Amino acid sequence: MQAALELIGEDLKQVEEQFRKDLESDVPLIRKVGEYVLASGGKRIRPAMLLLAARLCEYQGNQAIPLASVVEFIHTATLLHDDVVDSATLRRGLASANTLWGNEASVLIGDFLFSKSFSLMVAAGSLDVLRVMSKATTVIAEGEVLQLLYTGEVELTEQQYIEVVRAKTAVLLSAACQCGAILGGVSPEQEQALADFGMELGIAFQLMDDILDYTASEEEFGKSIGHDLEEGKLTLPLIHALRGCSDEERGAVTAIIEKDELTPEDFRLVSDLVQSYGGIEYTVEKARDCVANCARHLSCFPANSCKAALLDLAEYVVTRNR
Template structure:
C-alpha cells in the first residue's frame, strides 16, 4: 500500500474528513454507529482504487474525493448488513456494530448510508457514474442473496462460487476503478480495462479472505476465524477439498457444516483436511492468477508511478495477513 499512500495520502485524509461531513444527521445514533464503523481501521482499498484510477486517467478535478467517500459509504453499509446476516461478533478486530447496538440499529444505519450514498452521487453530477454505482449496489444485493442460497451446498462448483464473489465483493472494486476512469474521460477501451482490473483484483481479494478464515489468528484477521465454516459458507479452499477428499471425510465436513455451532476441535479437523488436500494453496494460486490478469489489463496505460502503485496495490492483496 505504501506506493499508493505516497501518491494519494493527502487525498485519503480528505476522504476521512469527507466521511465525517457526510455523516451529518439530526439522529445522534446514525453518527455514532457510522463513525464507529468508518473509523475502525479499514485499509480504504476501494477509495484508493478510485483515486488512483482517476489519477491514472489524468483527472485533476475536485470530484474524486467525494466519490471515494461514496464508495466507502456503500462498502460500510454492506458490512453493517453482512454482520447482521452472519451473526458476526467481530469486525476488524473490534466488536461488530450489531454486537454493540443491536441488529435493528445496524440494519437501519446501513440503510441510511446506502440512501446517503445516492444523494452524494447525484451531487457529483455524472449520470454515467450514477449508473455504474447504482448498478453495482443492485448486483451486491443479488450477490448477498446468491450467497444465502448457496449456504451449506456441498456440491457448489467453483464457477458458481466465483459468480457469487463477482457480485458480492468484486463489483464494488470494479465500479470504483470505472468511476475513476469516467472522471478522467478516457476511451471506452481504457474504461473497460480499469473496470476489469478492479473486478479481477476484487476476486483475488475475496479468495485470500477465504484462506485467512482457515490460517489467520483472530488478531491478524480482525474477525472470528472459522466463522465462514460455522455459517455454512462453502468457499474456494473447501470447494477444492470436497473435490479431492474421501467419502468419509466429506461426511465429516458435511456434519460440521450442518451444525448450528462448531467446536474448536471440529474446526481444527476440517481445517486439517483443507490443508491436507491443498485447499489453501489452490485458493492462493487462483488469487495469484487473477492478480496476473490485473497486470495484463493495465498494459493499455503508459508506465509511471501511478500505474506502479495500482500494481503494488494488487500485489498487496495476495500478501496481506489480514
C-alpha cells in the same frame, strides 16, 4: 500499499474528513455508529482504487474525493448488513456494530448510508457514475441473496462460488476503478480495462480472505476464525479439498456444516482436510492468476507512478496477512 499511500495519502485523509462530513444527521445515533465503523480501521482499498484510477486517467477536477467517500459509504453499509445476516460479533478486531447497538440499528443505519450515497452521487452530477454505482449496488444485493441460497451446499462448484465473489465483493472494487476512469474521460476501452482490473483484484482480495480464515489468528484476521464454516458458507479452499477427499471425509464435513455450533475440534478437522488436499495452495494460485490478469488489463496505459501503485496494490492483496 506504500506506493499508493505516497501518491494519495493526503487525498485519503480528505476522504476520511469527507466521510465524517457526509454523516451529518439530526439523528445522533447515525453519526455515532457511522463514525465507530469508520474509526475501526479498514484498508480503504476501494477509495484508494478510485483515487488512483482517476489519477491514472489524468483527472484534474474536484469530484474524486467526494466519490471516493461514497464508495466507502456503500462498503460500510454492506458491512453493517453483512454482520447482521452473519450474526457476526467481531469486525476488524473490535465488537461489530450489531453487537453494540443491535441488529435493528445496524440495518437501518446501513439503509441510511445507502440512501445518502445516492444523494451524494446525484450531487456529483455524473449520470455515468450514477449508472455504474447503482448497478454495482444492485449486483451486491443479488450476491448476498445468492450466497444465502448456497449456504450449506456441499456440492457448490468453484464456478458458482466465484460468481458469488464477483457479485458480493469484487463488483464494488470494479465500480470504484471504473468511476475513476469516467472522471478522467478516457476511451471506452480504457474504462473497461480499469473495470476489469478492479474485478480481478476484488476476486483476489476475497480469495486471500478465504485463506486467512484458515491460517490467521483472530487477532490478525480481525474477525472470528471459522465463522463462515459455522454459517454453512463454503469457500474456495474447502471447495477444492472436497473435490479430492473421500466419501467418508465428505460426510464428516457435511455433518459439521449442518451443526448449529462449530467446536474447535470441528474446525480443526476441516482445516486439516483443507491443508492435506492443498486447498490453501490452490487458492493462492488462483489469487495470483487474478493479479497477473490485473497487469494485463492495465497494459493499455502508459507506465507511470499511478500505474505502478495500482499494480503494487494488487500485489499487496496476495501478500497481506490480515
